[in-house]
Amino acid sequence: xxxxxxxxxxxxxxxxxxxxxxxxxxxxxxxxxxxxxxxxxxxxxxxxxxxxxxxxxxxxxxxxxxxxxxxxxxxxxxxxxxxxxxxxxxxxxxxxxxxxxxxxxxxxxxxxxx
Amino acid sequence: xxxxxxxxxxxxxxxxxxxxxxxxxxxxxxxxxxxxxxxxxxxxxxxxxxxxxxxxxxxxxxxxxxxxxxxxxxxxxxxxxxxxxxxxxxxxxxxxxxxxxxxxxxxxxxx
Numbered sequence: 001x002x003x004x005x006x007x008x009x010x011x012x013x014x015x016x017x018x019x020x021x022x023x024x025x026x027x028x029x030x031x032x033x034x035x036x037x038x039x040x041x042x043x044x045x046x047x048x049x050x051x052x053x054x055x056x057x058x059x060x061x062x063x064x065x066x067x068x069x070x071x072x073x074x075x076x077x078x079x080x081x082x083x084x085x086x087x088x089x090x091x092x093x094x095x096x097x098x099x100x101x102x103x104x105x106x107x108x109x110x111x112x113x114x
Numbered sequence: 115x116x117x118x119x120x121x122x123x124x125x126x127x128x129x130x131x132x133x134x135x136x137x138x139x140x141x142x143x144x145x146x147x148x149x150x151x152x153x154x155x156x157x158x159x160x161x162x163x164x165x166x167x168x169x170x171x172x173x174x175x176x177x178x179x180x181x182x183x184x185x186x187x188x189x190x191x192x193x194x195x196x197x198x199x200x201x202x203x204x205x206x207x208x209x210x211x212x213x214x215x216x217x218x219x220x221x222x223x224x225x
Binding site: 033035040041042043045048058088090092094101102103104106108 | 159214
């Protein structure tokens with residue numbers, strides 16, 4: 001069974017803290033994605049990676065960075081958390097030929113920045 | 115114009131009703147199309163892929179019209195358990211590297 005696991009379900013952090021959100025998959029998928037989901041705005045792509053050490057900016061990369069040192073792990077980093085980064089963060093994976101295969105999601109991390 | 119647009123909703127329907135959701139996409143190079151279902155505070159899960167010829171899975175039927183860049187989802191004989199948000203998802207570019215999500219349409223099936 002497909003498994004995409006995010007390190008935390010709920011997280012509360014203070015403004016200015018450095019925050020790490022981890023995502024691990026056992027699908028052997030090349031492509032991994034980080035989205036955030038906000039009411040009325042839907043899912044928006046932050047960053048994605050199509051190979052180890054490779055990364056591409058999505059639609060809203062400002063304030064975020066990512067790391068992909070191993071194929072199975074994709075980390076999202078908030079360098080200095082701000083209250084407008086309070087959101088639901090979703091990690092997803094897709095096969096190499098993602099044109100024809102669906103995305104698989106982790107359970108999501110609900111981050112609150114206070 | 116947004117890349118993927120959906121009926122704004124919400125849809126409130128009685129049990130047993132038939133309900134249809136519409137979705138349009140702007141990138142004519144899109145290669146693959148999906149409907150996802152998302153329950154409150156949960157992650158999206160694949161409901162069905164959408165193929166050019168249209169496809170059916172039990173009470174659910176999906177249609178794709180590439181010429182009009184339009185996707186639909188029909189749910190027959192609605193159940194209470196169908197209540198959720200339905201997301202239209204389009205593979206966003208030629209390289210298959212990105213999934214683009216519609217804003218979702220919320221469905222509430224009422225007893």
